[in-house]
Amino acid sequence: xxxxKILMLILASLLFLYQxxxxxxxxxxxxxxxxxxxxxxxEIAYHNKYSLFAQDYDLPDSEVFYIDPSxxxxxxxxxxxRIVKGGEDNIKYKDLVVVTHPTQVKGLAILTWTYExxxxxxxxxxxxxxxxxxxxxxxxxGDDAFMGSDLTVExxxxxRFEDETYKLLREDTFAGxxxxxxxxxxxxxxxxxxxxxxxxKDHWYYAKRTVWVDKGFGGSIFEEYFxxxxxxxxxxxxxxxxxxxxALRYPTQTAIECKDxxxxxxxxxxxxxxxxxxxxxxxxxxxxxxxxxxx
Amino acid sequence: xxxxxxxxxxIAGCTLSVSSGVAADxxxxxxxxxxxxxxNLEIVGYFRNETxxxxxxxxxxxxxxxxxxxxxxxxxxxxxxxxFTEIKLWYDATYDIEGRYKDLTYKEKxxxxxxxxxxxxxxxxxxxxxxxxxxxxxxKQQVVWGTTxxxxxxxxxxxxxxxxWTIKDYSExxxxxxxxxLEGQVMMNGHLQVLIIPDYEPNYYAPAxxxxxxxxxxxxxxxxxxxxxxxTTIDERPERKFENMKYGLRWRNVVESGVLSGLQYSINxxxxxxxxxxxxxxxxxxxxxxxxxxxxxxxxxxxxQIEVIGGSFAKTITEGIVGSLGKGWTVRGEFAHIHNGAMNxxxxxxxxxxVDVDQYNYAIGLDKTFFSKLDxxxxxIQLIASAKEDYDETDYTLLFGPTRGPLDNYENxxxxxxxTDFMHERLKPQVLIIYTDDNDWRISPKVSFEVNDxxxxxxxxxIFEGHPQHLNGQFDKNDQIFFETQYSW
Numbered sequence: 001x002x003x004x005k006i007l008m009l010i011l012a013s014l015l016f017l018y019q020x021x022x023x024x025x026x027x028x029x030x031x032x033x034x035x036x037x038x039x040x041x042x043e044i045a046y047h048n049k050y051s052l053f054a055q056d057y058d059l060p061d062s063e064v065f066y067i068d069p070s071x072x073x074x075x076x077x078x079x080x081x082r083i084v085k086g087g088e089d090n091i092k093y094k095d096l097v098v099v100t101h102p103t104q105v106k107g108l109a110i111l112t113w114t115y116e117x118x119x120x121x122x123x124x125x126x127x128x129x130x131x132x133x134x135x136x137x138x139x140x141x142g143d144d145a146f147m148g149s150d151l152t153v154e155x156x157x158x159x160r161f162e163d164e165t166y167k168l169l170r171e172d173t174f175a176g177x178x179x180x181x182x183x184x185x186x187x188x189x190x191x192x193x194x195x196x197x198x199x200x201k202d203h204w205y206y207a208k209r210t211v212w213v214d215k216g217f218g219g220s221i222f223e224e225y226f227x228x229x230x231x232x233x234x235x236x237x238x239x240x241x242x243x244x245x246x247a248l249r250y251p252t253q254t255a256i257e258c259k260d261x262x263x264x265x266x267x268x269x270x271x272x273x274x275x276x277x278x279x280x281x282x283x284x285x286x287x288x289x290x291x292x293x294x295x
Numbered sequence: 296x297x298x299x300x301x302x303x304x305x306i307a308g309c310t311l312s313v314s315s316g317v318a319a320d321x322x323x324x325x326x327x328x329x330x331x332x333x334x335n336l337e338i339v340g341y342f343r344n345e346t347x348x349x350x351x352x353x354x355x356x357x358x359x360x361x362x363x364x365x366x367x368x369x370x371x372x373x374x375x376x377x378x379f380t381e382i383k384l385w386y387d388a389t390y391d392i393e394g395r396y397k398d399l400t401y402k403e404k405x406x407x408x409x410x411x412x413x414x415x416x417x418x419x420x421x422x423x424x425x426x427x428x429x430x431x432x433x434x435k436q437q438v439v440w441g442t443t444x445x446x447x448x449x450x451x452x453x454x455x456x457x458x459x460w461t462i463k464d465y466s467e468x469x470x471x472x473x474x475x476x477l478e479g480q481v482m483m484n485g486h487l488q489v490l491i492i493p494d495y496e497p498n499y500y501a502p503a504x505x506x507x508x509x510x511x512x513x514x515x516x517x518x519x520x521x522x523x524x525x526x527t528t529i530d531e532r533p534e535r536k537f538e539n540m541k542y543g544l545r546w547r548n549v550v551e552s553g554v555l556s557g558l559q560y561s562i563n564x565x566x567x568x569x570x571x572x573x574x575x576x577x578x579x580x581x582x583x584x585x586x587x588x589x590x591x592x593x594x595x596x597x598x599x600q601i602e603v604i605g606g607s608f609a610k611t612i613t614e615g616i617v618g619s620l621g622k623g624w625t626v627r628g629e630f631a632h633i634h635n636g637a638m639n640x641x642x643x644x645x646x647x648x649x650v651d652v653d654q655y656n657y658a659i660g661l662d663k664t665f666f667s668k669l670d671x672x673x674x675x676i677q678l679i680a681s682a683k684e685d686y687d688e689t690d691y692t693l694l695f696g697p698t699r700g701p702l703d704n705y706e707n708x709x710x711x712x713x714x715t716d717f718m719h720e721r722l723k724p725q726v727l728i729i730y731t732d733d734n735d736w737r738i739s740p741k742v743s744f745e746v747n748d749x750x751x752x753x754x755x756x757x758i759f760e761g762h763p764q765h766l767n768g769q770f771d772k773n774d775q776i777f778f779e780t781q782y783s784w
Binding site: 066072074075089090091101102103104106113115117119120121122123124125130131132133134135136137138139140141143144145147148149150265281282283286287288291292294295 | 339340341367369379423425427430437438439442464465466469478480483484486547549551552556557559609610611613614622623624625627662663664666667668716719720721745747748749751781783784
């Protein structure tokens with residue numbers, strides 16, 4: 001009887017922990033407020049990053065520039081679609097990326113299912129039009145470069161709230177970021193929470209990062225990555241704007257600039273013409289639809 | 296040797312130097328956009344040079360000097376109706392460069408080269424009709440079944456062009472067929488595909504004298520070249536009649552919930568004709584008192600009507616089996632029972648007769664990414680042939696189609712593929728190793744470099760090792776070094 005009680009207690013504790021990690025409701029927009037803990041602020045930041053406040057998301061025009069220190073630039077264009085399942089069948093959301101440029105990889109499509117269970121990897125299918133075949137592939141390692149960019153896979157799509165521990169360093173005013181692509185000074189003077197995030201994995205590709213979370217909409221606007229020697233090796237700036245459509249008002253990422261401070265290589269992403277809650281059909285996220293992508 | 300290496304370097308150098316000048320502004324892409332201002336028309340394409348030198352003769356022979364133009368066009372009439380065409384033209388100048396073939400007529404060269412056959416230059420041409428629950432694709436197309444790479448188990452819908460053996464991707468050597476391809480949505484992730492295929496093409500094989508002429512083709516040519524042997528060949532291809540129509544069914548599903556969530560599986564059935572003809576021979580020997588006996592051979596090549604029944608699966612281990620054991624591995628496999636096929640039996644290079652055969656082929660594959668960016672893929676394939684008719688098994692064995700060599704009851708193939716990338720995915724080295732039992736090998740390393748958004752250069756090797764009776768050993772003397780330069784727009 002005593003052991004049963006202990007077992008119940010453990011199960012209840014696990015349930016509590018699990019619920020704590022998933023305490024934000026889907027399809028609701030949250031903004032941070034004074035007095036919140038670092039965990040609460042970062043939960044909101046993740047909620048916004050993956051647009052879990054919306055039913056669906058489509059980005060028909062995303063441009064990615066790969067720029068080396070000499071200025072030599074390569075370009076990739078892509079479309080991106082997401083439907084938030086909100087935990088149905090234990091699935092958090094389904095994601096579809098279709099590359100439209102350059103011709104060498106045109107039509108390449110990646111379908112990803114992300115699960116509620118933080119210990120479960122994503123399921124990923126790849127459609128390579130030249131091979132006329134859908135391939136089930138393993139989820140990329142989190143520290144692998146995302147499509148050859150300076151961003152890692154986890155920085156774009158797989159990092160979860162549970163992957164780090166957080167400490168609120170201070171509340172501060174963001175000094176602004178000069179977007180190298182345009183020379184424009186952005187987000188100067190924005191009030192932010194400055195949070196230190198330490199990965200739970202040992203020997204990960206970074207030892208810690210500092211995250212500047214905008215107080216106004218709860219999105220991460222600037223991240224600095226440090227190695228185990230405490231040297232800063234990478235920065236990521238994320239530009240945000242408000243998406244408005246009638247009564248809808250959502251924070252949305254419009255641009256990213258990621259700089260590798262060791263190689264001086266950088267990646268710039270522009271997200272244009274984003275849409276939310278347009279009633280995307282879940283059938284778009286099936287193998288049949290992957291095969292519609294030609295070239 | 297020096298002349299050929301010099302030529303290969305000049306070709307690669309010229310294309311690269313042109314690349315630096317014209318690539319920055321994508322002149323062809325912009326020109327096409329300008330002269331074809333149809334909003335719903337999209338055109339892309341590439342030009343590619345493929346050069347290969349034979350290694351075994353001290354690089355003293357071009358095996359390929361091919362220039363390819365490929366144009367793809369898609370026109371969207373409405374959201375639910377689109378037309379797609381791919382035109383692929385090429386010319387292989389090997390025999391023009393190699394003086395040893397200068398006496399051949401154009402027609403003879405045409406037969407020897409990997410030139411477009413009939414309407415092969417229309418790579419694909421189809422109409423797409425999209426409805427919420429049914430996609431219809433009608434026209435010339437490729438359909439790929441199964442999950443195995445580089446070996447055909449369920450991938451039996453289209454024939455193959457073997458004129459460069461299997462060194463090119465199947466996507467480039469699969470011969471498209473005219474067909475109706477209907478795929479209906481029965482469940483959210485469950486789809487039923489129906490194929491109706493009135494078209495038939497056999498596999499294409501390189502003729503004797505070509506770099507990749509199969510041993511069985513060479514053996515056939517040698518026997519018919521004898522002055523005492525007269526060979527008449529009858530090709531029995533399926534006529535274009537309704538009862539000869541091929542058709543296929545595939546049920547494919549992805550499990551969405553439970554412990555098997557993410558499991559993709561298919562059940563397949565194909566009623567088709569074998570693209571590799573079975574050879575039936577009838578030999579008459581006429582003894583003459585005035586000279587050597589005259590032998591007449593009537594060779595009937597018949598495309599057997601076969602049934603393919605099988606299935607495939609692929610599953611990524613997203614949660615460790617115990618702890619994190621197995622996490623990140625993708626396991627895939629497929630199986631096919633080929634019913635009512637036929638095979639020759641006899642001794643090495645010599646056909647004694649033909650028997651009905653059932654084949655049971657399967658493959659298991661494992662994939663994983665190591666160290667963040669090293670893609671690893673391993674496959675075990677077993678091909679089992681079982682004769683349904685009696686023959687003298689003490690003196691004869693079944694014969695392996697491509698080589699006319701003895702076929703084991705169980706043919707085992709292992710493949711391993713490794714790939715990685717550097718410089719933000721610009722530099723991509725990879726290696727494919729294929730081992731079949733009987734110590735038969737193919738090792739194909741290659742490295743590609745993305746010069747910019749338009750230009751890609753590739754260099755590599757194909758190394759064949761083994762005995763001539765076996766799959767890759769038959770090309771033991773055909774090791775080649777190759778270079779490819781591609782401009783896409």
